[in-house]
Amino acid sequence: MTGGRTAVVVGGGIAGLATAALLADDGWRVQLLEARDELGGRAGSWQSEGFRFDTGPSWYLMPEVFDHFFRLLGTTAHAALDLVRLDPAYRVISDPGTGLAPLDVHSGRAEATALFESVEPGAGAALDAYLDSAGDAYRLAVGRFLYDTYETTAGLRDPALLRRAPQLTRLLTQTLASRVERSFRDPRLRQILGYPAVFLGGSPYAMPSLYHLMSHLDLDEGVLYPRGGLVEVIRAIERLARQRGVDIRTGAEVTRILTRDGRAVGARLRDGSSLEADLVVSTADLHHTETALLGTDEQTYPQSWWDSxxxxxxxxxxxxxxxxxxxxxxxxxxxxxxxxxxxxxxxxxxxxxxxxxxxxxxxxxxxxxxxxxxxxxxxxxxxxxxxxxxxxxxxxxxxxxxxxxxxxxxxxxxxxxxxxxxxxxxxxxxxxxxxxxxxxxxxxHAWRGNALGLAHTLRQSALFRPRNASKRVRDLAYAGASALPGIGLPMCLISAELVLKRVRGDRTTGPLPEPAAV
Incomplete structure (x- = not known):
């Protein structure tokens, strides 16, 4: 992906807006095309009779990912958003037939371990060890897996990572549910630790225990909320994109990614018009992109791939x-x-x-x-x-x-x-x-009407997840919830950064360097 400096981004959800903003900040002339009349995609908004609702994500987790993204664009999350820490982080209510009392979960190691210990003697110490492991897995994921485009296997062959192979094998081959059930008996505690699987589009009975790292986020780090709702994240990124000259068009449905001599050269719209570009980035649903916007011989992930x-x-x-x-x-x-x-x-x-x-x-x-x-x-x-x-x-x-x-x-x-x-x-x-x-x-255009994207099963995670560029069409990149690295607003921000890394030829495994502090 070298040569041109014009880009068309398909889709105006968080991944599309973030990709457009990063590319424009890097000197590209960017046009963003959104089929609907409003931006946000899954992270939309709806109003009626004085009520305003988010229509998608509502948890603000992985705050350092948001912080890093905003710093890449010369600002901070706290400058762009009015963030409030929630206390309690959340409440758990069990089926009344169980006779189990509701629990309020407060973030912070001391508070979380005290809660677990009050419910089940010995569970406080068990949670302390669990969160140590979760924090370690999270840092490993951020440093080694989430920001890797997997264009090469160099990162996976790093001796420091290979030394951890036995530990990683255990985390990848046992399920999250089995990891939790081994250490905790009370069903509420098991559910508190297993429920994050839903945020990743799966079941704790099928998801690798590597994803126990999610508990580091809500129990160690805490849960934030941007006043105005998660749509404020979308609006903040839209502002950053527009400030950098991104031409954002709504009501502009792409019906075909145009190709010539094996490379992407633009997009055709529903109204019959076409746009040319040196780079096309589709952040639309990946199944729709592959099976509806490309020809059969251009598909990296044809329908037969999706069937399994x-x-x-x-x-x-x-x-x-x-x-x-x-x-x-x-x-x-x-x-x-x-x-x-x-x-x-x-x-x-x-x-x-x-x-x-x-x-x-x-x-x-x-x-x-x-x-x-x-x-x-x-x-x-x-x-x-x-x-x-x-x-x-x-x-x-x-x-x-x-x-x-x-x-x-x-x-x-x-x-x-x-x-x-x-x-x-x-x-x-x-x-x-x-x-x-x-x-x-x-x-x-969500594949099978799913709400989040490809589930994070073992064969759909990390290097096994769809890559962020087509193998059949040059200068065609992907971002969003079904491509690297995965589901959720933070992951979509990382997917945008992976597009920038790819066009720069950056094959490092970690986040891009941030500019000087603002």
Whole structure:
């Protein structure tokens, strides 16, 4: 990828905006094309009757990744965003039938180990050791795996890494659930440590235990929240891109990546117009990019490749504007079923089904941020992990989504009301919108209607994940949740940086050097 200095970026989610900003900062003339009328992709926003909802990610984790990205562009996360530390980080509510009391999880090693010890004698010391291992795995991932384009295997052949091969083998060959169950007995503690698998699009019963590193983030480091919601991250990056001259066009759907003599030369839009460029970066859903925007002989990852891969779960999102206060819920609340394994089997098994009851997640940003709801009201974002299957249907506003979707939403509302002790919750709902796998497929071209991207199974992680450039078409790069390094806003920021590393010919395994402190 050398020669030209003009680039077309397909997709205006966080990966597309970040890629455009980094390339423009590096001297490229960049045009960004977004099919929808608004930017953000999965990290979108919706407003109604004074309520403002994030329609995607709602946890701000891996803060140093955000910090690093903003510093690359001459600012800081704290300058770009109004960040608040959450305390408690989150609340856990168990099925009332278990008789287990709710737990408030406070971040910080001392607080977390004290909580575990109060629940299960000896669990505090076990958590201390677990978090030591998680922190070590996290630093290893950041330093060796997440920022590697894997254009060569030099990083993997480093003697310092090879000496850790036995440890890595154990972390990669045992599941996260087995790692947790070996050290903890109380189901709430097991679920606290296993639930991060959902953030990575998988099940703790199938995900490598290497990903216990996620517990370092919420239990050691803490959970932050940008006032205004996660959409403020999108707006901040959009500002940085525009300041660097990126030409951002919405309502500009790409229908074909143009190629000539084996290299990408631009993009054709739905209206029939075309744009030329020396570099094309697609941050659209990778399955859509490969199977719809490229010819058969140009596909690195054809349909046959996808047929043997695992998507993340689908999601039922229920956005609720509620009258009155809801102190029974924290900013983040997790509701866990007693038969947890059956819950994941329903989502990932064959045949699949919508779990009932479901282990679900509720975000109440109005607990922290008065701007997201009218005075005296609450804002709830409910996420129910369900199968990745567009046949589940599409959502709607005011209960007018497909019957199966609205029935599942009713069940989720009733479950929250019962488990959290809010018997009149349904009667207090003033605004309601549902989003389902059919919407992810239709609106975002998400493969099988998945909510997050390719699940982080062993064969879909690190060097086994789709690379960030086509093997068939020169000057065609990829970024986003299904390419390196993976799922989530921080990973998408890293994927943007990997594009810049590739065009620079940088094959180091760590983050790019930051400019002098601002």
């Amino acid at each position: 891969r695992t998507p993340s779960p689908g999601a039922l999102l229920v956005l609720l504007g509620v009258e009155g206060e809801l102190p029974q819920l924290a900013h983040h609340t997790l509701l866990f079923t007693s038969d947890w394994r059956a819950n994941f089997d329903a989502i990932f098994g064959e045949p699949s089904s919508i779990p009932d009851p479901a282990s679900l997640y509720v975000c109440r940003p109005s607990a922290t941020d008065p701007t997201v709801a009218p005075p005296g009201c609450e804002n709830l974002f409910v996420l129910v992990p369900i199968p990745a299957d567009p046949a589940v249907g599409r959502g709607g506003v005011g209960g007018d989504g497909d019957p199966r979707v609205e029935k599942a939403a009713d069940a989720a509302i009733a479950q929250i009301a019962s488990w959290a002790g809010i018997p009149d919750l349904a009667d207090r709902v003033r605004v309601r919108r549902t989003i389902a796998p059919g919407d992810f497929a239709a609106d975002l």
